[in-house]
Amino acid sequence: MTVASPAIASNGHGVGVTFEDMHRWYGSVHALNGLSIDIAPGEFIALLGPSGCGKTTALRALGGLDEVDQGRILVDGRDITRVPTNRRNMGIVFQAYSLFPNMTARDNVAYGLRLRGVDRAARKKKADEMLDLVGLAAQASRYPHQMSGGQQQRVALARALAIEPSVLLLDEPLSALDAKVRRQLREEIRRIQIMIGITTLFVTHDQEEALAMGDRVGVMSAGRLEQIAAPTELYDRPKTRFVAEFVGLTNRIPGTAANGSVTVLGANVPLLDGSAHSGAVFALVRPENIRVVATQDGGARVAAVSFLGSLCRAQVTLPDETLVVAQMSAAEAGDLQPGTAVRVSVLPSPVFAVAD
Amino acid sequence: MTASPGAPLSAAAPDIGALAARPRGVGGGRRPSPLQRSARIAILVIVIGYLGLPLFAMLEFSTRGNYGSRSLDSYAAMLNNQDLIDGVTTSLQIAVLTVVGMLLLLVPTMVWTVVRVPRMRRVVEFLCLLPLAIPAIVLVVGIGPIYRWMGQHLGAVGASPLTLAFIDIVLCLPFAYRAIDSSLRSIDSATLADASRSLGAGWPRTIFQVILPNIRAGVLSASVLAIALVLGEYTISSLLSFNTLQVAIYLLGGRDPFISVAVSLSALVFAFILLIVIARVGGGGRRDQREVEEPAT
Ligand SMILES: Nc1ncnc2c1ncn2[C@@H]1O[C@H](COP(=O)(O)OP(=O)(O)O)[C@@H](O)[C@H]1O
Ligand SMILES: [Mg+2]
Numbered sequence: 001m002t003v004a005s006p007a008i009a010s011n012g013h014g015v016g017v018t019f020e021d022m023h024r025w026y027g028s029v030h031a032l033n034g035l036s037i038d039i040a041p042g043e044f045i046a047l048l049g050p051s052g053c054g055k056t057t058a059l060r061a062l063g064g065l066d067e068v069d070q071g072r073i074l075v076d077g078r079d080i081t082r083v084p085t086n087r088r089n090m091g092i093v094f095q096a097y098s099l100f101p102n103m104t105a106r107d108n109v110a111y112g113l114r115l116r117g118v119d120r121a122a123r124k125k126k127a128d129e130m131l132d133l134v135g136l137a138a139q140a141s142r143y144p145h146q147m148s149g150g151q152q153q154r155v156a157l158a159r160a161l162a163i164e165p166s167v168l169l170l171d172e173p174l175s176a177l178d179a180k181v182r183r184q185l186r187e188e189i190r191r192i193q194i195m196i197g198i199t200t201l202f203v204t205h206d207q208e209e210a211l212a213m214g215d216r217v218g219v220m221s222a223g224r225l226e227q228i229a230a231p232t233e234l235y236d237r238p239k240t241r242f243v244a245e246f247v248g249l250t251n252r253i254p255g256t257a258a259n260g261s262v263t264v265l266g267a268n269v270p271l272l273d274g275s276a277h278s279g280a281v282f283a284l285v286r287p288e289n290i291r292v293v294a295t296q297d298g299g300a301r302v303a304a305v306s307f308l309g310s311l312c313r314a315q316v317t318l319p320d321e322t323l324v325v326a327q328m329s330a331a332e333a334g335d336l337q338p339g340t341a342v343r344v345s346v347l348p349s350p351v352f353a354v355a356d
Numbered sequence: 357m358t359a360s361p362g363a364p365l366s367a368a369a370p371d372i373g374a375l376a377a378r379p380r381g382v383g384g385g386r387r388p389s390p391l392q393r394s395a396r397i398a399i400l401v402i403v404i405g406y407l408g409l410p411l412f413a414m415l416e417f418s419t420r421g422n423y424g425s426r427s428l429d430s431y432a433a434m435l436n437n438q439d440l441i442d443g444v445t446t447s448l449q450i451a452v453l454t455v456v457g458m459l460l461l462l463v464p465t466m467v468w469t470v471v472r473v474p475r476m477r478r479v480v481e482f483l484c485l486l487p488l489a490i491p492a493i494v495l496v497v498g499i500g501p502i503y504r505w506m507g508q509h510l511g512a513v514g515a516s517p518l519t520l521a522f523i524d525i526v527l528c529l530p531f532a533y534r535a536i537d538s539s540l541r542s543i544d545s546a547t548l549a550d551a552s553r554s555l556g557a558g559w560p561r562t563i564f565q566v567i568l569p570n571i572r573a574g575v576l577s578a579s580v581l582a583i584a585l586v587l588g589e590y591t592i593s594s595l596l597s598f599n600t601l602q603v604a605i606y607l608l609g610g611r612d613p614f615i616s617v618a619v620s621l622s623a624l625v626f627a628f629i630l631l632i633v634i635a636r637v638g639g640g641g642r643r644d645q646r647e648v649e650e651p652a653t
Contacts, residue, residue, distance in 0.1 A: 089556070112556055
């Protein structure tokens with residue numbers, strides 16, 4: 001990978017994008033149900049949600065590949081809802097198989113430039129620069145079927161960026177790749193995005209990906225936005241039950257709620273807004289907020305321990321047979337073993353609670 | 357990203373490009389045992405005998421001269437027979453019209469269906485396969501009055517044998533559909549079209565520069581099949597009383613069986629050469645099928 005050449009250097013001013021109350025029906029399926037999002041110039045938004053929640057529909061609406069039945073899309077303050085896709089100047093990267101099989105990597109990247117009347121020499125120069133940017137300068141003459149999945153997606157990214165689009169749209173571009181390539185490529189996408197400063201919408205159903213990449217992460221469910229916030233905020237302070245349960249691992253531990261807090265495993269923990277707030281509830285506690293201490297009179301027992309490199313995850317059976325997962329550093333885990341008697345407590349970070 | 361998108365090429369579809377692509381792929385793998393090898397040779401001999409013997413017999417018959425000698429008189433006579441030359445000319449013209457008409461009708465329809473209205477795919481397929489289910493004789497009975505009317509009211513154009521192209525287009529739809537469909541399935545046409553348009557292309561450019569080059573093998577197969585169908589079509593031309601190649605061969609067969617067989621053999625050889633030429637052209641730049649590839653980033 002090389003340093004950006006002047007031609008690809010940051011334009012420094014991405015454009016703002018606004019979704020205004022978008023609705024889309026496919027027959028009786030309400031794919032978008034009043035979706036509204038404000039994206040700041042240059043921001044990287046990861047749109048996260050389970051399969052079928054309308055992420056692709058939203059992205060295609062912004063790209064002009066699909067229409068909305070109701071609502072507006074503004075880019076840089078301009079209403080583009082009815083502008084056809086080939087005049088929107090958006091760079092789109094698809095899940096897979098989007099490279100033109102009859103063209104080399106270079107020709108794929110140059111395709112959009114040719115449409116813009118860029119002359120042959122300039123086209124080749126720019127295409128080669130873009131391929132260099134994604135680390136594929138040496139593969140310029142290869143055809144898509146001669147490249148691996150990861151390389152194909154890099155070319156697709158180079159092709160989308162070559163036209164200097166106003167917004168970059170990526171629809172699960174990594175989901176067809178294996179884990180290692182996926183991680184590598186996601187860091188590269190993020191690096192390039194920051195360097196160019198382009199406003200980006202990244203759609204994924206992989207929460208790790210979304211949390212790792214996004215300036216903000218929007219969680220979608222059933223065609224609407226549940227919450228949009230910075231990754232840490234989303235993780236620590238979910239606003240709805242759906243977000244609390246969908247993002248990250250959670251334990252459901254019985255407790256009693258009253259006066260804005262919940263008593264769970266003997267600890268009194270503040271409740272987040274939007275929680276169930278009285279009576280018998282289940283507290284949704286993150287594994288890293290559960291403390292496990294080995295002691296003879298603990299009453300709980302370790303059921304299994306798994307090491308994840310620097311981290312360690314222990315499954316613990318409580319006296320009432322509830323199974324909880326605790327996460328700690330490998331050092332803290334010490335010599336926890338299946339069968340070890342332990343005491344389990346909950347750290348006082350705010351939690352979300354649900355009634356059932 | 358190792359599997360090809362959509363269904364694999366349907367085995368039923370005749371695919372000319374595969375002819376040319378084959379030799380590169382085979383060869384590796386297990387070494388056959390002597391028994392397997394002799395079985396293979398036996399099968400090969402039987403197949404060649406079954407296909408080749410009639411051809412050889414035709415060659416033998418059509419080159420018979422007087423008193424057991426060999427002669428090419430029948431072949432020379434063939435070139436001087438005006439009815440025959442007319443029939444060949446007519447059939448070739450019909451073939452060209454049929455191919456052009458079929459492609460103009462089918463390619464845009466199929467591409468549009470796949471890219472824009474996938475739920476209509478079934479309907480288009482059903483319509484295209486219908487001619488298979490309708491016997492030629494039924495088709496003629498149904499369409500005969502139209503041809504009679506055209507002959508009476510549309511002057512020279514209406515009476516021309518070239519109007520047979522209309523029927524031939526319909527007849528070749530099932531085969532042409534299969535060939536093009538298998539090509540379309542081997543690429544993700546909808547995504548390619550989306551990509552092309554998002555990069556700034558309109559529909560015409562998207563179809564001509566992105567979709568068509570990638571279904572070239574299918575389009576070529578469809579064309580070959582259409583030509584083969586036109587050159588071999590007898591029933592309908594005969595019932596509608598048009599003088600095409602097959603009709604001429606048949607009529608000739610009554611008068612001079614030697615020439616008739618010489619023509620049949622020539623037609624077969626011609627079709628064979630055509631097939632090979634087109635397979636070469638189509639297979640040379642074949643990129644229809646995505647090769648399986650291990651990720652190596
Ligand atoms: N072209 C279409 N025709 C009919 N239904 C569709 C179409 N596209 C999407 N849908 C439906 O709309 C809903 C949302 O789809 P989509 O946006 O693709 O979800 P996601 O990308 O989040 O998995 C799904 O229920 C899906 O079945
Ligand atoms: Mg999707």
